[in-house]
Amino acid sequence: MPTINDVARAAGVSPSTVSYVLSGRRPISAETRARVQAAIAELGFHPHAGARALASSKTNVLALVAPLRVDVNVPVIMQFATAVVTAARSYNHDVLLLTKDEGTAGLERVAHSTMVDALILMDLERDDLRIPALRRLKQPSVLIGLPADHTGIACVDLDFGAAAKAALTHLAGHGHQRIGLVGPSPAVYRRQTTYADRFLTGFLETSAELGLRTVTHPCEPGGEGVRACLAEIDAELPALTALVVHNEEALRPLLDLLQATGRRVPEDISIVAICPRDVAVSMPVNLTSIDIPAHEVGTLAVETAMRLLDGRRVEYTRLLEPSLVERDSCREISTSHR
């Protein structure tokens, strides 16, 4: 592997000049620059990342902490990861992948040993223990999610409260008054994953505002869980006309179940789902849905990290507007039925 010295010698300049050609931090004449670049190309020179990190205290690496346990939401997580890696590359950064289950220790390890310039975390819990740890790090971090006390830490996410509101408003606008919420699995609530809470709160508030009759229920994964959940919802709110589904996994079995029990979508029951677009359109009925904009959120998280790194101002809480896309799972209820 050639070093910067080899390049310097080949180009007949000093190593520092090569460095300045590379970084552009000082003016270099066009001829010199050309000669240096030729030497770089010819020798196939690539600066040594470790040496660079040591000398400049910048690694050009971002940590991405993902919940890799294959429990829920696999496709969404994947989309976030993809977006983050892609965005990071566009800023000339790489991504170090950490699993959530290394917990606080993992964060401290990579931060203290200066392996990364910034951290991006997903799947935050309401009172996430990692937050205080993050505050102690010298590297900035960006959260995908919105834990309870996030003062001083940048957060990016879909506005799940607004999403709930949008879903209910849409349904109410179509004449629906009796609406059930099929929520995430109890495990998600138990962990107090922040989006679940925020969605539920938004749901209840809007329900009250609009004077709707609603009932909410978490939903265990699997066909059995869906059956149980729907049974309870039906029992507590007979003759409901619409369902909001905030649970990707439940979607498919739910539709199967409705079909098996002779309830047609949207003729007998309307549905608004909160899920990625491609999930919504891969169902037997194309679902009216509110997208989880993983790509935007991931990209925005990286962008925020970059701003933080070069000391620019950032919005510390950035909640993306939900957007509801009408497809084929909601119908207008005639007034007489209300």
Added chain:
Amino acid sequence: MPTINDVARAAGVSPSTVSYVLSGRRPISAETRARVQAAIAELGFHPHAGARALASSKTNVLALVAPLRVDVNVPVIMQFATAVVTAARSYNHDVLLLTKDEGTAGLERVAHSTMVDALILMDLERDDLRIPALRRLKQPSVLIGLPADHTGIACVDLDFGAAAKAALTHLAGHGHQRIGLVGPSPAVYRRQTTYADRFLTGFLETSAELGLRTVTHPCEPGGEGVRACLAEIDAELPALTALVVHNEEALRPLLDLLQATGRRVPEDISIVAICPRDVAVSMPVNLTSIDIPAHEVGTLAVETAMRLLDGRRVEYTRLLEPSLVERDSCREISTSHR
């Protein structure tokens, strides 16, 4: 951030002694070691990764190149990634995540700039362009997959040929003679992803060996693709009694379709799936399946990388035995029906 010098001063020893305590490469007396460790703990010292990499030419980082485009097989990819990260951590390594679509350039970038000690790639194609590039790197690499010419590069994967054989043998053993293969999507074949080829070849060979009547077909994703695929298979091989499904995405819609058209599993048609265990048991019928042992493969890949790194012998082609698990989707055909 304290440095090794701070620790040395605090413990009243030289920096090199601290280093030897850390690495264990030279004997250090118990007292000195204790004093040094106390100092490390008290100061919260963490060695600087870049400095370490520079001095030792080891980064303790592995590159994982994953197909992050959300096309197919998301859960399996996720499982591989999880296994790789977890295994890497157990060897005190971290994982740098690269996307496949950076291609050769990405590999060269991280390798030449000495960001990683070794590379692990997944989703290899038959004549993958990255292979020659890998050969030129000074870092070793491990492939998850088995491209055509892999001389000198370690490969780890499920033995898909044997898997096909196991599936057919199982079905033949239950009296099935007319069997269809629902293959991966045409896109997968087009890319010549290695597992698809290997499975198909094994399927055809075994079919001939056992004197079976078989027909094979790729299967486009989505309900429509499945419908078309099944129609063609039915047309080419009427009265088939069993299906081998090597296509995770197709599984669900296929079962839906069979049910909708009144073909019961396993009464009217038997199924053997090649898919992760949890997919097999999350279907309406628990499927007899051959597991894709993502965890084992991922772990083995890391292990192989580690052996390569410290110069131990490795098996350059390691194909894991498939194991078929009987569940509820295959039934014995009485001889009279044959």
Added chain:
DNA sequence: TCGATTCGTCGAAGCGCTTCGACGATGCGG
């Protein structure tokens, strides 16, 4: 009892880069 080992520690060199201060050569305004 003595030379040869082994043990435990130190000092210094060096890994490959960035960055700061310095300095001659230009270009400019007055």
Added chain:
DNA sequence: CCGCATCGTCGAAGCGCTTCGACGAATCGA
């Protein structure tokens, strides 16, 4: 026409660690 700023380049220091050779002290076999 001179002083000053700017341009383009260089040399050297230093980032924090590992590792090699050296060396006194303790240990050992004969």
